[in-house]
Amino acid sequence: MATHQAPQTDTDDEAAAAPARRRTAALRRRLVAQLLFELVLPLGSYYGLRAAGAGQWLSMTVGGLLLLPWIAYGIVRQRRVEAMAVFTLSLVVVGTLLSLVTGSPRVLMIRDSWLTAAIGLWVLGTLLTRRPFIMTASRGIVIAKVGEAGLVEWEARWDAEPTFRHHLRLVTAVWGAVFLLDAVLRVVLAYTIPVDSFPLTSTVLWLVMLGGLLGWHNWYITRHGMKL
Numbered sequence: 001m002a003t004h005q006a007p008q009t010d011t012d013d014e015a016a017a018a019p020a021r022r023r024t025a026a027l028r029r030r031l032v033a034q035l036l037f038e039l040v041l042p043l044g045s046y047y048g049l050r051a052a053g054a055g056q057w058l059s060m061t062v063g064g065l066l067l068l069p070w071i072a073y074g075i076v077r078q079r080r081v082e083a084m085a086v087f088t089l090s091l092v093v094v095g096t097l098l099s100l101v102t103g104s105p106r107v108l109m110i111r112d113s114w115l116t117a118a119i120g121l122w123v124l125g126t127l128l129t130r131r132p133f134i135m136t137a138s139r140g141i142v143i144a145k146v147g148e149a150g151l152v153e154w155e156a157r158w159d160a161e162p163t164f165r166h167h168l169r170l171v172t173a174v175w176g177a178v179f180l181l182d183a184v185l186r187v188v189l190a191y192t193i194p195v196d197s198f199p200l201t202s203t204v205l206w207l208v209m210l211g212g213l214l215g216w217h218n219w220y221i222t223r224h225g226m227k228l
Helices: 010-051 056-065 067-078 083-102 105-109 111-128 133-137 139-160 162-190 195-223
Strands: none
Touching (some): 010 195, 056 067, 105 162, 111 133, 111 162, 133 139, 133 162, 139 162, 162 195
């Protein structure tokens, strides 16, 4: 006797799409939190304190210290010690100590250059591993768009398609190069422009570079059929 499968209803479609929407919403909340705690608060506190008459060193130090609760939150939330979070925390501490010894706020200004240079070198270093940076960094986005099953299919392309591997390695190399370029430009700015202009100028520089990088990334993966 033949059996007939019940047609899929709109309710079934809605239930199937709900997990993907929740994952996408979680990613958006994460991005908003990063924007607030890693950009708005440090930058706003610097110019707010300067407007209130605080010194350059104090204003920069407070901006760096505001990152500490965010870093600690990430460590507690993940329930493990994240190497990059600890590295960032060490940069805040070392940069503050160096500025105390030298008395120069410009030493504190190049603190972020150490971080972006380290990230750039790390990203480029992943080219020597089985899974380059973009391959691992994209997992969350892939899951949010196509789910766990889609992630398995996407990762299987790495073993089956040499062209896919080439594109991911090239994108990874570009990401690493942009981080290194940002580090170099920050050092140049730190020693060539007025101290009070540095926080805003360096932030605008990074936003422009990041926007350009993301725009190129999206164009490249779309052109080569890698966009989900």
